[in-house]
Amino acid sequence: MTTAVMRLRKSGGLLGENGSLAGLVVLVVALTLLSGDFLTVTNLLNVGVQAAVTAILAFGSTYVIITAGIDLSVGAVAALSAVVLAWTATSHGVPWPVALIVALVAGIVCGLVNGVLITYGRLPPFIATLAMQGVARGLGLVISQGSPIPLPDAVAHLGDTIGSYLPVPVIVMVAMGVITAVVLNRTYAGRTMYAIGGNEEAARLSGIKVTRQKIITYALAGGFAAVAGIVLASRLASAQPQAALGYELDAIAAVVIGGASLSGGKGRALGTLVGALILAVLRNGLNLLSVSAFWQQVVIGVVIALAVLLDTLRRRQAN
Amino acid sequence: MTEILSVRGLRKRFPGVMALDGVDFDLRPGEVHVLLGENGAGKSTLIKMLSGAYHPDEGTILVDGEPTVIRTAEDAQRLGIATIYQEFNLVPQLTVAENLLLGRPPRRFGLVDKKAMYGRARELLDRVGVDVDPRRPVASLGIARMQMIEIAKALSLDARVLIMDEPTAVLTSTEVEQLFTIVRQLRDQGVAIVFITHHLEEIAAIGDRVTVLRDGTTVGEVPADTPQEELVRLMVGRSIDQQYPREPAEAGAPLLEVRNLTREGVFEDVSFEVRAGEVVGLAGLVGAGRTEVARAIFGADGYDSGTVLVDGRPIPRRNVGAAMEAGLGLVPEDRKGQGLVLGADVRENLGLVTLRRASHGGFVDRTGQGRAAAEIASRLGVRMGGLDQEVRTLSGGNQQKIVIGKWLLAEANVLILDEPTRGIDVGAKVEIYQLINALTAAGRAVLMISSDLPEVLGMSDRVLVMARGRIAGELSAGEATQDSVMALAVSETEEVV
Structure with missing residues (x-):
């Protein structure tokens, strides 16, 4: 095989690392044939907006999953961050740019605590982030006293569409995706994530400060969760303590559909984006086809299993 | 005496290296047959084929004179071939008895019959002459005792051929003596034993015959009382320099x-x-x-x-x-x-x-x-x-x-x-x-x-x-x-x- 071909294969070529992009294309073509309403500008923008929150959460989860970790707290942290934003800005009159920063910091702090519990506390990531899920969700309810808090107008505009074709959530999603791709491919932090997930002991014996890098990883996931929370709240024009319930699982599903391995060392920003789009397109399409919400859950479960199954088979064949 | 196990012209290629390139080997019941060779000479590849972990590219394995294909570890077990590797196959958290009868504990009404399990374990331990409480977790035992547990486990599977991969590497000299006593006992009971060691002085002490491998080939089969210099010459086959x-x-x-x-x-x-x-x-x-x-x-x-x-x-x-x-x-x-x-x-x-x-x-x-x-x-x-x-x-x-x-x-x-x-x-x-x-x-x-x-x-x-x-x-x-x-x-x- 020539190196050019190998490079093309490695970069996933045109069809995505694990064929997920091909899957997305097939899905889009099928839905276009099945429903006249699918391939319209309005609907596609709608799909993009629906995918945005999941995708941003999933980008954060991609870091964690590459290090062979898991973060079950991102949904709750997203809700908490949004509540913190609304509470400081609306209830306490803090200027919105400051409130925005406070909300981001809240997300990052949650991530830092996760990282510290996992590294210094030696808790399994599953347990540490499950605990954080409870704490963050609870704190959001405590702060908001259980009811939605309206967002300041300036922030609520984040949910708007610029002109008629540029929804802000989609712009934020793309920006976060680009940041993720750069972090993963080009930065020290990103490259160490692959090494840690691939073989933590080898990374440590190569002088990588595993503890520090893992904490950074979870902090990044927390920061991304905060951004996702703010985008979600802006669409609803209010911060709801019960928002993003169970979104962490969608995020994990998107990462895995995108070709990452839960055992670590593998994963890409583009894959995750495609994974999130597949989930959004599927939900949208099933709605258009008037499939009941109950059956939608079944279909999505099957798709997740199929995506990973196909990937496993492909890899086994490659070996 | 008839061979319980024979190997003829075994070949195995791995990417980039010919691991075995024509190995012949014979094993009789009631003998301790030492397998000698440098690292990489093909000893482990050979025993992995006898235990079903690898499959030969060429050549035959005969068990009781019959050409036999050993596909899996279960095949080897059925044929009565047991292997004790340097890394033990024990579950440290479980008790001695549970390890000895792993996967096949005595059952009563579908539940594990603990009394029968401990009794059976006791018998097996007595057979190798090791005095240890079958209720103890394996993790609490020293390395020598763990090895004895492995031997007892192999015997519980009615092993006729016992392959031991460098069993003395991790033992003190007292423990080596104990091991030799057990190995001799088993030999006298008719078990055929393949014994791998790098300690040349152990060969005369425990072995009956020696097969020397070099670069994947059998270079000689000699009696165990062959002088060490001669064994080294066979093993290395060229100047050290x-x-x-x-x-x-x-x-x-x-x-x-x-x-x-x-x-x-x-x-x-x-x-x-x-x-x-x-x-x-x-x-x-x-x-x-x-x-x-x-x-x-x-x-x-x-x-x-x-x-x-x-x-x-x-x-x-x-x-x-x-x-x-x-x-x-x-x-x-x-x-x-x-x-x-x-x-x-x-x-x-x-x-x-x-x-x-x-x-x-x-x-x-x-x-x-x-x-x-x-x-x-x-x-x-x-x-x-x-x-x-x-x-x-x-x-x-x-x-x-x-x-x-x-x-x-x-x-x-x-x-x-x-x-x-x-x-x-x-x-x-x-x-x-x-x-x-x-x-x-x-x-x-x-x-x-x-x-x-x-x-x-x-x-x-x-x-x-x-x-x-x-x-x-x-x-x-x-x-x-x-x-x-x-x-x-x-x-x-x-x-x-």
């Missing part, structure tokens, strides 16, 4: 000084130095504490007291970063588990140690990284499809070159090599030895841990021997022989901990 092309360099200033390094219960009062241009061999039995000392020096693990100096300056304990900064590098014994990120490509692995240095403002200079990796890979003669090949798919020798290569990129001044040639074919071994020569010629220092005695003797300018966590002695290249090293390695082993 060619195999170990050590070119001593002029020794300079001490680069690594270790003073009174102690970790409670693991190693004690370890002091030595390695000078620029020197290869210092660290010999000793498995479990003597060599790897633990190496990891402590490098900062991978802690220690209780003592000092490590690099280039005359003390380095902090338990700090890999500081050790690296000072110029230390460690090539760990477990290449796949600790040395490499198997799923990552060649470039990534070669650049692992220098990742920090290749980063500016948090961004990695990927182009520079690739250029450096390409350069070092060609200097080391890594045989690969390209820098983007996953290291998982490389041969052992090429993988090891990459682990060493990442430290060459980091320009490590003192390289600690832990079992640098384990599981590597002869050709790649020599390449790694030549690399060691180049390092010391350039004024760097090498501390080489190895259980391969000929390698230690052939490549070291000085040999340190560890026993029971202490430096038992130091030998110059001239003084070091198999006998003098082994004498030190087993010294103090009678001491009670």
Whole structure:
């Protein structure tokens, strides 16, 4: 095989690392044939907006999953961050740019605590982030006293569409995706994530400060969760303590559909984006086809299993 | 007497290496048949075929005179072939009885019948003459007892052929005597035993016949009372000098000084130095504490007291970063588990140690990284499809070159090599030895841990021997022989901990 071909294969070529992009294309073509309403500008923008929150959460989860970790707290942290934003800005009159920063910091702090519990506390990531899920969700309810808090107008505009074709959530999603791709491919932090997930002991014996890098990883996931929370709240024009319930699982599903391995060392920003789009397109399409919400859950479960199954088979064949 | 097991013309090729190239081997009931050969001669490949882990490309295995295909471990078990590997197949958390009857505990009304289980376990333990409570968790036993449990377990499966892979490597001499007593008993009961050992003096003590393997071929079958010199000649088959092309360099200033390094219960009062241009061999039995000392020096693990100096300056304990900064590098014994990120490509692995240095403002200079990796890979003669090949798919020798290569990129001044040639074919071994020569010629220092005695003797300018966590002695290249090293390695082993 020539190196050019190998490079093309490695970069996933045109069809995505694990064929997920091909899957997305097939899905889009099928839905276009099945429903006249699918391939319209309005609907596609709608799909993009629906995918945005999941995708941003999933980008954060991609870091964690590459290090062979898991973060079950991102949904709750997203809700908490949004509540913190609304509470400081609306209830306490803090200027919105400051409130925005406070909300981001809240997300990052949650991530830092996760990282510290996992590294210094030696808790399994599953347990540490499950605990954080409870704490963050609870704190959001405590702060908001259980009811939605309206967002300041300036922030609520984040949910708007610029002109008629540029929804802000989609712009934020793309920006976060680009940041993720750069972090993963080009930065020290990103490259160490692959090494840690691939073989933590080898990374440590190569002088990588595993503890520090893992904490950074979870902090990044927390920061991304905060951004996702703010985008979600802006669409609803209010911060709801019960928002993003169970979104962490969608995020994990998107990462895995995108070709990452839960055992670590593998994963890409583009894959995750495609994974999130597949989930959004599927939900949208099933709605258009008037499939009941109950059956939608079944279909999505099957798709997740199929995506990973196909990937496993492909890899086994490659070996 | 008829053969219970015969092997004719066995061949097996692995990517890049002919592991077995025509092996013949016969085993009779009631004999202890020693399998002798250097590392990489094909002993483990052969026993893995007899236990169903590998399948021959060519040749026949005859059991009771019948050509037989051993496809799986279950096949081997059904044929009555049991293998005791160096790494035990025991579940440490479970009790002795549960381990002995793993997967087939006696049942009553569908539930495990504990009373029957302990009774059956007791019988099995009595048969190997080991006095241990079957209710004890295996983890609480010493290594010698664990081995006895393995033997008892093999017997419980009605093994007619018992293959033991270096069973004495980890035992003290008293424990070796106990093991021999049991092995003789089993032999007298008609069990056929394949016994692998590197200790030549054990052969006459326990064996009946010896089959010698070299480079994947049977080179001879001789009686166990054959003189050791003759066994060595058969085993090595050529002059040691060619195999170990050590070119001593002029020794300079001490680069690594270790003073009174102690970790409670693991190693004690370890002091030595390695000078620029020197290869210092660290010999000793498995479990003597060599790897633990190496990891402590490098900062991978802690220690209780003592000092490590690099280039005359003390380095902090338990700090890999500081050790690296000072110029230390460690090539760990477990290449796949600790040395490499198997799923990552060649470039990534070669650049692992220098990742920090290749980063500016948090961004990695990927182009520079690739250029450096390409350069070092060609200097080391890594045989690969390209820098983007996953290291998982490389041969052992090429993988090891990459682990060493990442430290060459980091320009490590003192390289600690832990079992640098384990599981590597002869050709790649020599390449790694030549690399060691180049390092010391350039004024760097090498501390080489190895259980391969000929390698230690052939490549070291000085040999340190560890026993029971202490430096038992130091030998110059001239003084070091198999006998003098082994004498030190087993010294103090009678001491009670």
